Amino acid sequence: MSKNKFATFGGGCFWCTEAIFSRLSGVVLILPGYSGGEKENPTYNDVCTGATGHAEVIHIEYNPAEVNYSELLEVFFKTHDPTTINRQGLDQGSQYRSIILYHDSEQKKVAEEIIKELSEAGIWDNPIVTEVVPFEKFYKAEDYHKNYFENNKKQPYCEMTIIPKIEKFKQLFGDRLKKQ
Numbered sequence: 001m002s003k004n005k006f007a008t009f010g011g012g013c014f015w016c017t018e019a020i021f022s023r024l025s026g027v028v029l030i031l032p033g034y035s036g037g038e039k040e041n042p043t044y045n046d047v048c049t050g051a052t053g054h055a056e057v058i059h060i061e062y063n064p065a066e067v068n069y070s071e072l073l074e075v076f077f078k079t080h081d082p083t084t085i086n087r088q089g090l091d092q093g094s095q096y097r098s099i100i101l102y103h104d105s106e107q108k109k110v111a112e113e114i115i116k117e118l119s120e121a122g123i124w125d126n127p128i129v130t131e132v133v134p135f136e137k138f139y140k141a142e143d144y145h146k147n148y149f150e151n152n153k154k155q156p157y158c159e160m161t162i163i164p165k166i167e168k169f170k171q172l173f174g175d176r177l178k179k180q
Helices: 014-021 044-048 069-078 105-121 156-176
Strands: 005-011 027-035 055-062 098-102 131-134
Touching (some): 005 014, 014 027, 014 055, 014 069, 014 156, 055 098, 069 156, 098 105, 105 131
Parallel strands (some): 098 131
Antiparallel strands (some): 005 055, 027 055
16 A cells, blocks of 8 residues: 655636546545745735745645656646736736645656646647645645535536636546545
């Protein structure tokens, strides 16, 4: 039996990224939170100011026997826009930046290789601006952020922003969906 591993990504609003990755086979646990900044123990209100340096991220525990780090990155890059600085859709601010917080040198190497391959493939009109930085600290978001989409499906943001992202994920990765 293989030991679970961890990955930490920020691809805009953590409500969106959590809703997507929670459907991926091999993902054991997801915690929304904050990372990549300076302020100790930030709150959602602190992070929303853009002054803490933190991004909204998801901290993923995954089973590498079911999904590997490269596959996680594939989902990450295909379900957000890695070419916009401090923005995803209507969400604007440094807390919504595209960021990979690597946990070891292998994750760093894989992330940099994939970014190079994607850049050379010319998939996007603009260059990839995703930050690749070492994971240092993760601060769990307030409890009401956990499973936000599942608990608030009728909220307008969920209907207009998250549901289309989930549908795109299902189209692209239907064969990798968790069994219900």
